[in-house]
């Protein structure tokens with residue numbers, strides 16, 4: 739838990755309004771992944787001398803670019819392609835409220851907070867979409883949940899190290 743809270747929730751009407759626009763939604767998400775990588779690179783450029791930052795952010799840049807490629811593949815699988823990026827009033831508002839941290843040498847904390855809030859909003863919205871899809875056919879969700887809640891041997895348990903000792 740980050741301790742940060744979103745000041746408002748996405749209206750329940752949002753998910754149905756975008757559900758029929760999967761190409762636009764995926765394209766927008768592809769740009770979000772690309773911007774996440776770009777933001778991490780900007781942090782590295784401006785604050786890379788901070789202890790541990792290069793070691794933490796370099797894999798993040800790769801991961802976000804991998805996400806970008808995955809979303810592009812999803813678009814292609816649906817016969818869609820990347821659309822032009824659209825300005826985000828939400829992001830613009832956050833950056834303005836934080837005093838445009840990307841443009842300031844002392845904007846490290848502000849840039850991290852803006853990035854965290856953007857990730858939280860994205861997570862909230864995808865959760866809302868997922869919940870709406872689950873409600874359409876909950877038995878399929880339960881099947882998938884049962885199927886993927888663990889990994890059959892000999893695949894390693896990816897979450898073993900994260901679990902507290904009994």
Ligand SMILES: [Fe+2]
Pocket residue numbers: 771774801802805
């Ligand atoms: Fe990502």
